[in-house]
Amino acid sequence: MSTVFLALQTNEDTRPIIEAILQDNPSAVVDEQPAMVKINADGRLVVRRETIEEITGRAYDLQELQVNMITMSGNLDQTDDEITLFWKS
Amino acid sequence: MAVAAISKYDFAPADTQDKFHGAQLLYIGWEDHLLFCAPFCFPFPPTMRFGDVVAGPMKAAFGYHPDFAQIDWTKVEWLKSGKPFAPDFDKSLADNGLRHKDVIRFRTPGLTGIKGSCN
Amino acid sequence: MDMQVAKKKLGLKERYSVMTRGLDWTPSYQKMEDIYPYIAYEGIKIHDWDKWEDPFRLTMDAYWKYQAEKERKLYAIIDAFNQNNGHLNVTDARYINTVKLFISGISPLEYVAHRGFAHAGRAFPGPGPRVACLMQSLDEIRHAQTQVHAISNYNKYYNGMHDFHHMHDRVWFLSVPKSFFDDAITAGPFEFMVSIGFSFEYVLTNLLFVPFVSGAAYNGDMGTMTFGFSAQSDEARHMTLGLEVIKFILEQDPANVPIVQRWIDKWTWRGYRVLTLVAMMMDYMLPKRTMSWKEAWEVYFEENGGALFKDLARYGIKMPKCAEQIALEKDHLSHQAWSTFYNYAAAANFHTWMPDEDEMAWLSAKYPNSFDKHYRPRYEFWREQAAKGNRFYNKTLPMLCQTCQIPMLFTEPGDPTKICYREVDYKGDKYHFCSDHCKEIFEHEPEKYVQAWLPVHQIYQGNCFPEGTDPTVEGFDALGAVLKYYNLEHGRDNLDFDISEDKKNFAEWRGQATKNI
Numbered sequence: 001m002s003t004v005f006l007a008l009q010t011n012e013d014t015r016p017i018i019e020a021i022l023q024d025n026p027s028a029v030v031d032e033q034p035a036m037v038k039i040n041a042d043g044r045l046v047v048r049r050e051t052i053e054e055i056t057g058r059a060y061d062l063q064e065l066q067v068n069m070i071t072m073s074g075n076l077d078q079t080d081d082e083i084t085l086f087w088k089s
Numbered sequence: 090m091a092v093a094a095i096s097k098y099d100f101a102p103a104d105t106q107d108k109f110h111g112a113q114l115l116y117i118g119w120e121d122h123l124l125f126c127a128p129f130c131f132p133f134p135p136t137m138r139f140g141d142v143v144a145g146p147m148k149a150a151f152g153y154h155p156d157f158a159q160i161d162w163t164k165v166e167w168l169k170s171g172k173p174f175a176p177d178f179d180k181s182l183a184d185n186g187l188r189h190k191d192v193i194r195f196r197t198p199g200l201t202g203i204k205g206s207c208n
Numbered sequence: 209m210d211m212q213v214a215k216k217k218l219g220l221k222e223r224y225s226v227m228t229r230g231l232d233w234t235p236s237y238q239k240m241e242d243i244y245p246y247i248a249y250e251g252i253k254i255h256d257w258d259k260w261e262d263p264f265r266l267t268m269d270a271y272w273k274y275q276a277e278k279e280r281k282l283y284a285i286i287d288a289f290n291q292n293n294g295h296l297n298v299t300d301a302r303y304i305n306t307v308k309l310f311i312s313g314i315s316p317l318e319y320v321a322h323r324g325f326a327h328a329g330r331a332f333p334g335p336g337p338r339v340a341c342l343m344q345s346l347d348e349i350r351h352a353q354t355q356v357h358a359i360s361n362y363n364k365y366y367n368g369m370h371d372f373h374h375m376h377d378r379v380w381f382l383s384v385p386k387s388f389f390d391d392a393i394t395a396g397p398f399e400f401m402v403s404i405g406f407s408f409e410y411v412l413t414n415l416l417f418v419p420f421v422s423g424a425a426y427n428g429d430m431g432t433m434t435f436g437f438s439a440q441s442d443e444a445r446h447m448t449l450g451l452e453v454i455k456f457i458l459e460q461d462p463a464n465v466p467i468v469q470r471w472i473d474k475w476t477w478r479g480y481r482v483l484t485l486v487a488m489m490m491d492y493m494l495p496k497r498t499m500s501w502k503e504a505w506e507v508y509f510e511e512n513g514g515a516l517f518k519d520l521a522r523y524g525i526k527m528p529k530c531a532e533q534i535a536l537e538k539d540h541l542s543h544q545a546w547s548t549f550y551n552y553a554a555a556a557n558f559h560t561w562m563p564d565e566d567e568m569a570w571l572s573a574k575y576p577n578s579f580d581k582h583y584r585p586r587y588e589f590w591r592e593q594a595a596k597g598n599r600f601y602n603k604t605l606p607m608l609c610q611t612c613q614i615p616m617l618f619t620e621p622g623d624p625t626k627i628c629y630r631e632v633d634y635k636g637d638k639y640h641f642c643s644d645h646c647k648e649i650f651e652h653e654p655e656k657y658v659q660a661w662l663p664v665h666q667i668y669q670g671n672c673f674p675e676g677t678d679p680t681v682e683g684f685d686a687l688g689a690v691l692k693y694y695n696l697e698h699g700r701d702n703l704d705f706d707i708s709e710d711k712k713n714f715a716e717w718r719g720q721a722t723k724n725i
Contacts, residue, residue: 002514002515003512003515005512009441034422034425034426034498035421035425035433035437036421036422063266063270066264066266066441066444066445067274067277067278067281067441068441069441069444069445070418070437070440070443071414071417071418071440072447072448076264076448077263078220078264078265079220087515087519089519089522091655092653092656093249093250093251093396094249095249100655100658100659103660103661103662103665103666104637104665104669108669110669110670118616118629121625123586123625123627126548126552126606126615126617127548127606127616127627128607128616128627129604129606130605130606132668149604150603170631189637190638190640192629192631192640203588203589206581206585206586207582208585208586208589
């Protein structure tokens with residue numbers, strides 16, 4: 001499987017999101033770069049709203065992620081509950 | 090193939106010879122001397138003597154290189170559009186068969202740039 | 209008593225449907241082909257526009273909300289940067305030349321992208337892509353504006369940025385990015401989407417923005433880092449749009465596949481050639497390096513692009529064939545580009561210099577197969593000559609490639625000692641190219657590229673002097689007249705960094721900032 005990734009700005013907004021991603025994606029690997037955190041995963045990466053809400057203790061709208069994204073790789077699908085990045089082959 | 094277009098697509102080329110005030114373009118590159126990042130583009134009258142091109146504009150353009158003063162012009166190998174070419178220094182560019190936007194290169198046997206590095 | 213019951217909010221998918229397809233209507237008194245006249249002539253067949261769906265399912269109401277938040281964050285930081293004399297915190301004044309390259313080479317493209325997406329959005333009958341194009345069009349003008357705002361602070365103190373849009377339309381090397389985008393916006397709406405939306409945004413944008421932005425972060429430039437990140441948050445959406453465009457077109461009709469493949473081949477190459485500027489920025493212009501051009505290419509194109517094209521194989525799309533040549537060039541590209549700007553330092557709006565010993569060692573380590581053999585001898589010679597007061601300024605104009613408009617600086621694939629020459633005869637004239645790929649692009653649409661505004665030829669035609677100039681007077685100073693036409697001041701905006709006002713001023717101002725004088 002090819003690698004998918006999501007890169008986020010390094011800041012207070014994204015800290016719990018990265019924590020949530022690592023909790024939900026055991027294969028995810030963090031690559032910290034200047035002012036940027038890149039999360040690589042094998043073939044598939046999921047960002048779950050509920051996990052972020054559990055960590056932050058507040059309601060979270062996944063579209064808030066728009067503000068802090070830098071780049072990504074893979075096909076994307078977003079619903080109210082999840083953002084999924086994936087390759088089909 | 091042709092451009093996909095919504096109607097007739099017919100526009101004049103930008104660089105035909107009539108636009109250069111009597112000059113024609115000649116491109117000249119020196120093989121194995123990449124200190125000059127790219128071949129040069131010169132506008133010359135077609136009547137200009139080939140030898141005058143070498144002694145004047147080419148010396149001005151390439152003369153910075155220490156190899157230039159060492160060139161034995163009788164041994165230089167010329168290419169025009171990649172094929173061997175034997176210019177007559179006493180004849181004009183036109184009489185040497187050089188047309189607008191022709192490209193010539195010259196190789197200087199034994200001279201291959203700074204410490205032989207093709208620079 | 210009435211109970212206050214919270215209204216049930218629409219789910220993301222429903223909201224997307226209501227705010228895109230729900231806003232569309234079928235025309236009753238005008239024909240579809242009259243309303244959308246540009247949709248058929250490129251040969252792309254679309255059967256069902258409703259199959260289009262933005263994977264983020266972003267709607268305009270949410271778009272405004274998040275964009276406003278991005279702007280607030282950005283301007284708070286730009287204000288702080290300016291109030292704190294942020295320009296004096298960069299690693300050294302050489303860095304500022306990357307900002308000059310950005311404002312004159314890249315920011316004007318953002319504006320053209322704004323126009324391009326507005327036009328493409330208007331051309332598409334489907335409400336989904338129309339809304340996505342509207343958002344991207346707004347994003348692009350935001351990028352142009354925020355970049356101008358952020359960089360205007362540097363313009364107060366440093367040279368070469370004072371008339372970037374004027375320069376973008378005139379200066380020789382800026383015709384490379386300019387003609388790239390002009391080529392894209394003068395194509396049809398589908399080709400535009402594949403060229404900019406897919407090939408540039410999805411395949412290549414990481415190589416443009418991530419190095420610039422992390423380069424800024426590494427070199428203490430908070431202003432550029434911030435607008436870069438703010439723009440990049442939109443880029444993530446653009447990439448998704450770009451990929452969606454491709455998948456949508458390919459799924460609509462098998463006849464679309466060869467057309468799209470040709471566009472991908474063309475635009476990957478065109479985009480890569482523009483990135484030559486980024487390659488040299490990464491390896492030479494950042495005083496503190498992030499990664500080498502070669503490393504960035506390997507991560508963002510070979511790995512990431514490899515995964516992408518593997519995924520697209522199910523539609524019959526193949527990796528563009530230019531990838532093979534690019535792999536051969538990655539050891540050479542940045543060095544050949546920097547040498548070119550070192551050659552023509554008298555005619556650019558930024559300064560160049562020779563790398564110091566430590567930087568040469570870094571280049572040797574990053575490019576073990578090429579640097580010491582091919583480029584170090586050249587640089588050492590130039591450095592010796594400069595020390596003797598004989599700094600090389602190439603004053604003869606170079607031969608350009610008809611397609612990419614870059615001087616013919618590229619070497620034969622596999623032989624870095626020979627310039628690559630290609631030519632075509634077309635309707636009685638010769639046309640020259642830097643590569644097989646630029647030649648093929650020309651051969652496919654010669655009618656388009658014969659019109660190219662090649663800066664060197666334009667100078668010789670007499671079109672690049674200020675009005676009223678008489679080039680026939682004795683002792684005519686052509687370079688001086690061209691610089692006036694560019695609105696560049698000789699001796700101030702151009703030439704070597706070592707003798708620049710920027711260098712002198714930066715040292716003086718930084719001294720004032722840290723000492724009581």
